[in-house]
Amino acid sequence: MTDTPKGLSRNVANYGDRDFALYLRRSFAASMGYSRQALEKPVVGIADTASDYNNCHRSVPELKDAVKRGVMMAGALPLAFPTVSLCEPSLTPTSMHYRNLMALDTEAMLSAQPMDAAVLIGGCDKTVPAQLMAAASADIPCVMLVTGPMLAQRFEGERLAACTDCRRYWARYRAGDVSADRIGEIEGKLATTAGTCGVMGTASTMACIAATLGFMPLMAASAPAVHADRLRLAEEAGATAVRLIANPIRPSQLITAKSVENALRVLLALGGSTNALVHLTAIAGRAGVTVDLKRLDALSEETPVLVDLKPTGDGYMEDFHAAGGMVALLRELRDLLHLDTIDLHGRTLAEQIDAGTPFVDRTYIRARAEPVSPVGGLVSLFGTLAPDGAILKRSAATPALFETEARCLVFDGLADLAARIDSDDLDVTPQDILILKNTGPLTPAGMPEAGYLPIPKKLARAGVKDMVRMSDCRMSGTAFGTIVLHITPEAAAGGPLGLVETGDRVRLSVKDRRLDLLVEEAELARRRAAWTPPARPRRGWDRLVFDQVLQATEGADLAFLRPDGE
Known part of the structure; x- marks a missing residue:
């Protein structure tokens, strides 16, 4: 039985003469100045997501150099390669529309190029989930390295x-x-250092989830982007990747039903981003693990919010890190966790917690007896408006609005919203429910972070701070308000949301976990008969997304990228 090829001998092209293909590869690699000794070493690939369009990844070149240092010190050859890089403010219609493209690109490069292990450098909201989705599908040993949060x-x-x-x-x-x-x-004062958003938004939530799944050290989730610790973590990531060549622990060993449930617990305890639920569902789906919204809801009733950071609290990510970070949080949750899950070193979660510092600052990481909230940050809603489910972030919402029955004001899409929301003639009161439809993953809008519908200007000027708002899209992990998201099926898929009209009455009940459209079935049948599906895009990525994208409850992944290809 022959040994598995290593280094540049892996994934050699087939020209009918394997030795010639390897000879050709080495000769071209030598043109870049590598010695024969270097080219005979095992290889660690480094996914380089530096981009002049991506401010969150400003520090990636420096991190890449530190990873290379760690790889070479451990005796392997580091080879960086570029992939798609996604930055929310820089993309239209939204970075979410291209998350699966980045995952596909990264998976292809992990699988096609010669490497024995990889370090994935990500940070901005959709980059970390895209890379973890790719890692799950390629199933080669991968270390996650996040850029880290900015300083306030x-x-x-x-x-x-x-x-x-x-x-x-x-x-x-x-x-x-x-x-x-x-x-x-x-x-000019809101973002003044390198790094991702400095609050518990999507980027920070995904970093914490990646650490919980075992793809990086626990404290690596929160170390600020500009700290020297971040560079040391990069060096350590390189060394860990080399160790994984001889002692492989693959993504399929890290992404399990138990580790995904641990990640859900962490998401709830953080008061984390609603986006993270869509991303975790997609990551888990690549490994054949299902995330059930009803199970999430059960966990939410048992899992307190313990982290007091914006947008639901007062602190910033630098405070969370200094307060003890993920080690301190997981210690508080210990009895709720599956402690036998492992990380890239093969250490159990219990061992990782025990190895961490015992320090905790209760200002930002509360004790179980004195939580920010006795229940988790997210709830699942089901009903005639959301047969397959919807999400509300109760930790960022107004409790007085949790039980609401009111008439709704409907916007048919982003253009309609932009055209009418600030009109002084808009027929709206603070008691109304604002509904935005036709913004889900099937639409040209690409499931944007538009669920945070602005308060109509005439109400904002009158002092209104919050209203019930509903949509089939997402909201930023940095946002707040009584906002129902990810209504499934989406309007463009023929869901009941597509049939809602201004003046209809809708009932939200957080207590009963219900979201209902109070319209007679005969009237809905009439509207359903008149409904027409959206036009299929003509070509390109938009066409592929339209043909293959799944609903939010399945992570909005592309069907053919799931394990069964369906």
Whole structure:
């Protein structure tokens, strides 16, 4: 029995003469200045997501150099390769529309190029889930290295960091409480260092989930982007990848039913991003693990919110890290976790927790007896408006709105929303429910973070801070409000959401976990008969997404990328 090829001998092209193909590969590699000794070493690939369009990845070149240092010190050859890089503010219609493209690109490069293990450098919201989806599908040993969160900026007596503070100040600007000059001044103070958003938004939530799944050390989830620790973690990632060549632990060993449930517990305890649920569902789905919204809801009733960070609390990611980070949080959750899951070193979760520092700052990581909330941050909703489910982040919502029955004001898409939301003639009251449809994964909108519908300007100026808002799209992990998201099936898939009209009555009951459209079935049948499905895009990525994308409850992945290809 022959040994599995290593290094440049892996994945050799087939020209009918394998030895010639390897000879050709080495000769071309030599043109880049590598010695024969270097080319005979095992190879660690480094997914390089640096991009001038991606501010969250500003530090990637420096991290890549540190990873290379770790790889070479451990005796292997580091080879970096570029992949798609996604930055939410830089993409249209939204970065979510291209998450699966990045996952497909990364999976192909992990599988096609010669490497024995890989380090995946990500950070901005959709990059980490895309890379973990790719890792699950390629199933080669992979280490996750996140860029880390930015530091908050001290400015005139308060701290600021993207993007919760962006939204807070913009809401005040819309309400007329902040001047144009002031909002312009604040713009330059919201993101002042390298790194991802400095709050418990999607990027930070996904970093914590990646650590919980075992793809990186626990404290690597929160170390700030600009700290020297982040570079040491990069060096360690390189060394870990080399160790995995001789002692492989594959993504399929890390992404299990138990580790996914642990990740759900962490998501709930963090008061984390609703987006993370879609991403974790997609990651788990690549490994054949199903995330059940009803199981999530049961976990939410048992799992308290323990982390007091924006957007649901007061602190920033640097505070969470200094307070003990993931080690301290998991110690508090210990009796709720499956402690026999493993990390890339083969250590159980129990061993990882025990190896961490015992320090905890209760300002930001609460004790179980004194939680931020006695129940988890997310709830699942089902009913005649959401037969397959929807999500509400109760930790960021207004409890007085949890039980609401009201007429709805419907916007048929983003263009309709933009055209009418700030009109002084808009027929709206603070008691109404705002509904946005035709913005799910099947649509040209690409399931954007538009679920945080703005408060109509005339209501904002009157002091209204929150309203019930509903949609088939997402909201930023940095946002807040009483917002129902991911209504499934989406409107464009023929779901009941597509039949809702302005003036209909809708009932939200967090207590009963219900979301119901209060319209007679005969009237719905009439509307259903008149409904027409959206047009199929003509070509390209949009066409592929339309043909293959799944609903939010299945992670909005592409069907043919799942394990069974369906």
